[in-house]
Amino acid sequence: MEAALEAWDRDELYREIWQQPMLKLAPKYGNSSLMLGKVCRKLWIPVPGRGYWAPKESGKPVSRKPLELDPKQSIGIISTA
Numbered sequence: 001m002e003a004a005l006e007a008w009d010r011d012e013l014y015r016e017i018w019q020q021p022m023l024k025l026a027p028k029y030g031n032s033s034l035m036l037g038k039v040c041r042k043l044w045i046p047v048p049g050r051g052y053w054a055p056k057e058s059g060k061p062v063s064r065k066p067l068e069l070d071p072k073q074s075i076g077i078i079s080t081a
Helices: 010-017 022-029 033-042 053-057
Strands: 005-009 075-079
Touching: 005 010, 010 022, 010 033, 022 033
Parallel strands: none
Antiparallel strands: 005 075
């Protein structure tokens, strides 16, 4: 089986990851939440930790990890195989 290459926009994915849980976001990209998590790790995108969504949904202030500079470009091309 050949490896598939996909292009990802780090800034856009970072914004979306912090707006809604990966379980809800994954279908938009045609992947599972597990795969989306792997993409984030490969592109150095911080993701919300445990206990982030409950306080956010109840209106409490939550902190978000900043998107650090990636030594690569802002568009990531990764193998999804």
